[in-house]
Amino acid sequence: MDPSKLELLFERQMKLMEMFVNQQTGPAPPSSNPNHTMLPSVDGIVNSISQFNYDPEANVTFDTWYQRYEDLFTVDLASQDDAWKVRVLLRKLGPAEYERYCNLILPQKPRDNCFDDTIKLLREHFH
Structure with missing residues (x-):
C-alpha cells in the first residue's frame, strides 16, 4: 500500500x-478544572460535627469539644443566623447534656438564648 x-x-x-x-x-x-474550588455544603459541615457527651474524667468538657469545632461555627457557618447556629449546636448535645441545658435555662426555651450566651452557659456547666 x-x-x-x-x-x-x-x-x-x-x-x-x-x-x-x-x-x-x-x-x-x-x-x-484545577482553578475551580469546591466549597463544602452546609449539610456537610454540620454532619462533620460529632455529638458532645460530657465526660470530665476523660477530659471531654464542652470547652475542649467546642475548640475543635469553633471555626466551623464562627467562620464556615458565619453566614447563618444566630438562632440557626443555636439549633445546630443543641442538636449536637447528647441526650443527658441537652436535658441538663434545658433545665438550666428554665423557664426560657432554648430558642430564647443567643449563640454566645448558649456557648457561655455550656462552658460554665460542662467544664
Whole structure:
C-alpha cells in the first residue's frame, strides 16, 4: 500500500477514535478544572460535627469539644443566623447534656438564648 494512503487512513482512524472517546466520556465535569474550588455544603459541615457527651474524667468538657469545632461555627457557618447556629449546636448535645441545658435555662426555651450566651452557659456547666 502507498505510504501516503496509509498515512491518510491512519489519520482518519485517529479522528474516528477521538470522536468515539469524546462521545463516550462526554464533557469533563466542572470539578476537574484545577482553578475551580469546591466549597463544602452546609449539610456537610454540620454532619462533620460529632455529638458532645460530657465526660470530665476523660477530659471531654464542652470547652475542649467546642475548640475543635469553633471555626466551623464562627467562620464556615458565619453566614447563618444566630438562632440557626443555636439549633445546630443543641442538636449536637447528647441526650443527658441537652436535658441538663434545658433545665438550666428554665423557664426560657432554648430558642430564647443567643449563640454566645448558649456557648457561655455550656462552658460554665460542662467544664
